[in-house]
Amino acid sequence: MIYPDLEMEIPNDLGRVHFVGIGGAGMSAIAHMMHANGVQVTGSDRAANYSTDALEALGVRVWIGHDATHVGDVDTLVITGALSPDNPEYRSAVERGIPVLHRSQALAWLARGKSLVAVAGAHGKTTSTGMIVTGLLGLGLDPSFANGSVIASLGVASAHGADDLFVIEADESDKSFLIYDTSVALVTNVDPEHLDFYGSREHFMQAFVDFARNARELLVISADDAGAQEVLAALKEESGTPRVRTFGYAADADVRIVSVDTTGPATLEVELAGEVYRETLRVFGAYNAVNAAGALAVLTGLGLDPATSLRAIAEFEGTQRRFEFHGDPGGVRVYDDYAHHPTEVRALLESARSVAGEGKLIVVHQPHLYSRTRTFFKEFAEAFESGADHTIVLEIDRVREAPDPSTTGAIVTDAFADRARGEYIDDWERATKRVRELAEPGDLVLVVGAGSVYKIVPQLVSALGEDPGDS
Secondary structure, eight states: OOOOOOTTOOOOOOOOOEEEEETTHHHHHHEEEEETTTOOOOOOOOOOOHHHHHHTTTOOOESSSSSSSGGGTTTEEEOOOOSSSSSSHHHHHHHHHHEEEEEEHHHHHTTSSSSEEEOOSSSSSHHHHHHHHHHHTTTTOOOOOOEEEEETTTEEEEEEEESSSSEOOOOOTTSGGGOEEEEEEEEOOOOOHHHHHHHHHHHHHHHHHHHHHSSSSEEOOOOSSSHHHHHHHHHHSSOOEEEEEEOOOOOOOOEEEEEEEEESOOOEEEETTEEEEEEEEESSSSHHHHHHHHHHHHHHHHHHHHHHHHHHTTOOBBBTSSSEEEOOGGGGGGEEEEEHHHHHHHHHHHHHHHHHHOOEEEEOOOOOOOHHHHHHHHHHHHHHHHHEEEEEEEEOOOOSSOTTTOOOOOHTTTTTTTGGGGEEEOHHHHHHHHHHHHHOOOOEEEEEEEGGGGGGHHHHHHHHTOGGOOO
């Protein structure tokens, strides 16, 4: 794990830029935008994927595998925090004195001189960013944007627009969201996490206070979330705080949710300045209605019309790995979602349950990070046991942290009150076979996790589509 040097002065001229880990969602988005800005870009990653293929189609040189020779005569290296300090390309750049930028610093370079809308929060920031972008485009504006996942209706996670607005998903995991020159900040919620980096809840909360304070023009923040309200209370004790707009169910919210119908795609009624507006979204779940209210608070805070803004936001069709539908082999619906914190898992399962209807809800979950799993295993167990009919927990995704043999996915299922409702299976083939044994036509299978677990989806779809006589 490599943390950004937040005090580093970012060069005005980056010259030739090489991305280590260019196939990641955030890294590929920034590489796309730099290429569109006329920067000479190269990159490398350990494996090819859709993102590396798309960049190569644009003429960007991408190496598969990491080697110090790939650095060549570049002027700037861009890395992701998940990179190992032993990476040969990173080591070569450091040894040769080549400036190394964290991806957030590269994004800050792209956003210089723009009116920046930064979206932060423990949950919902990717969807909220996508909704804001969809709304702005639907209103005829042309913002630049960089999201953490591909926006389904656009087919891209980033774009270089002609207008002054720049919309980004801002990462709080390592304080990098504090480096941006933010005009408008949206805080979806503040649920303490990443305590392995912050060291304490107090330090985590203070980072959000600092992020909110940095908004030069407007802070949009949840009126319902306890953590967000704690941040707002801390701000009110200071002088020179930004203009604030709140959203949510609270009676005093500036954009107040009047009602939400989740029997199908969420239908949302909101009250703003005494007027009530109603739209049916293209995405499911009460939590997405809340995200839409936050996006509406941003757009109207920018001076845009409430009715047309909500109508434009309602056209948002989702993003990759956010309750993404992958088919219904054998009459079993298969979805995939990035949820990796107990709070967002609970909200996801509530939405999935409404879609499952009379069918069973079967979850395949890959825990993400040893530290997160140790901290929240009881909360994960409670969320899965109360929200799903059956949960299969896989081995922990081994990223960013040193392996910890003493911690496995079994600590989640061991915490189930009813052990028959969950099981730990550390082999993907056996997990796939178990899903096929459990699932019947009309059921919903939901793959959940922030790591590589999305790769199990094709084999689940294939197995569920097989003729039972073939087994």
